[in-house]
Amino acid sequence: MAKEKFTVRFSKTAGGADVTVLSGVPYFSAAQTFDCGQCFRFDEVSGGIEGVAHGRFIRIEEEGGEVRLIGVNEQDYRAIFEEYLGLCEDYGVVREDIGAHMGKYGDVIFNAMECGKGIRILKQEPWEAVASFIISQNNNIPRIKKIIENMSAGLGEPFCGFDGKTHYAFPTAEQVLAAGEAGLAPFKMGFRARYLIDAAKKHLSGEVDFAYVEKASAEDAQKALMSICGVGPKVASCALLFGFHKLEFFPIDVWIKRVLAKYYPGGIDIASLGAYAGVAQQYLFYYERYMGGEE
DNA sequence: TGCCAGGCCGAAA
């Protein structure tokens, strides 16, 4: 896919922190991207968004067409965050493709695309995505975030952020396995602890090989993840969409069921929504959850 | 207080 045209420069803050500055990125809003339920480790703070990804603490500020990635140097931007933030896709092309596949079902998708036009699908670390969405099941977003923060602080590797404070990486599968069910108990994830441990075991033993999942067909990848106890179609779809960047997955949760019933009472053929069905799903999720689907 | 949450498991039908 051809790259979008935007400029990137690297600098330092007055305090000496690394900054990557992006100018003129089309279809990108950090606020929307991190507030559409795909990632649980970022929070809105005064003047921006902060959180941990790939063992780095970063802050994102947006002003006047510029996006400032504070705590991100050139090497990390090129190796990690360009891909992480979904900046390797041309969203003009993505949106055109979605319109071509879904427009026949009415204007809803165009309204949703306009409403959430700054959303990008992140590429999170596969293990973190699998673990996070296991924890997400039958749970609400504020509590999912709390569990993950507590677990990271309790089990994850501590490191010093650009702000001089201690932050914690997402716990590795080894750390989760070492903790065991008893070690996970303080984080109050309930029945999901057993599932998380099964995921850690199968990931570490290679029984569920993430390198294989990465390359496998959609069907085979989903089947592989679903061999983990506690991973069903929805959790697998989310992990594949947000952690393996398989953009064709269209996770169906209670919100999307609501959207489908409300706007597509005649039904739609989900299998034929194209290579970016998952992006469309996020537009619809955001539209319904945060805007109540208002016109 | 009761309902619900980015569901899935396991047993019953």
Place this chain on the structure above:
DNA sequence: TTTCGGCATGGC
């Protein structure tokens, strides 16, 4: 094969 109760916990 499909249906459905149960599940840990706490946000709202």
